[in-house]
Amino acid sequence: MQDQLKLDNFICFAVYTASHALNRVYKPLLDTLGLTYPQYLAMVSLWEQDGQTVGGLGEKLFLESSTLTPLLKRLETAGYVRRERSREDERVVVIRLSEEGIRLKEKAIGIPGCIAAASGRDAVDLTRLQAEIVALREALNKSVA
Amino acid sequence: MQDQLKLDNFICFAVYTASHALNRVYKPLLDTLGLTYPQYLAMVSLWEQDGQTVGGLGEKLFLESSTLTPLLKRLETAGYVRRERSREDERVVVIRLSEEGIRLKEKAIGIPGCIAAASGRDAVDLTRLQAEIVALREALNKSVA
DNA sequence: TACGATTATTTATTGCACGATATAAATTCC
């Protein structure tokens, strides 16, 4: 049989299942923060840079605003962010961390270490692999655009 | 600032966004087959080996039966598979490809090539990266178990 | 001022993923 259509040879299957595996490691950690995985990513991005617009966040997270809007509303309901329409340009909504959202960072600071530990690799190796996967992503994104 | 909590250094973010990027490349291809991405993976597994049980499929795809059952029902509604209770062990449900499901393979045979092309890497490099990501998955899965 | 472009929201749909629970057969133990 040609191994053309064999699951174990699919890069996509590897990425897909790795993503699930990561999610399973994250789940219990994020549960303690009351965040889902994409919500966590949004928070990380806001901890990096507060006051981003919905569109700006979407660009960083590779998500459409129609995906982000309900997600951000949940974060607002949870009390982690505020959504404020910009004064300068009233089309734009700016997302700002609340006090509680800022505090949450302290509880999240240990998570990357847990993941790294679970991956069973040292930091250097992990960084290299991470860069490779990013390169794959960029190539794929370029092919679609 | 410590780059501890920096999105661009997260292996998880790389995998997550790469998974999305793959999905975007797949989407138009799979639309012509009338399949979603996880449905496609299930079909690939069945093309490899017809007549698998729900549990067996779940083990290969790393999915719970509670996730697979509705997915397989949709494939059944689409006319690609039949779900038959096993004679020997009536707890077990066996999934069998329909004629149409078997024929679908011909239309799918070209997809992996498209993905490989979109990734912008040669086969050897892709295989190497694939193996690395699988290794990451295995390490993560082991850490949860 | 009118028009096109930008930005976000709303609405609706589809499907994934999982936990909890129920069920049912097979196996094992007494």
Place this chain on the structure above:
DNA sequence: GGAATTTATATCGTGCAATAAATAATCGTA
């Protein structure tokens, strides 16, 4: 042989992601 245990699957309910399409508001510009 019958009861308890194990194993496998299905069902139900919840939550959320992701997208498409339509709408609305605003901005910049011709």
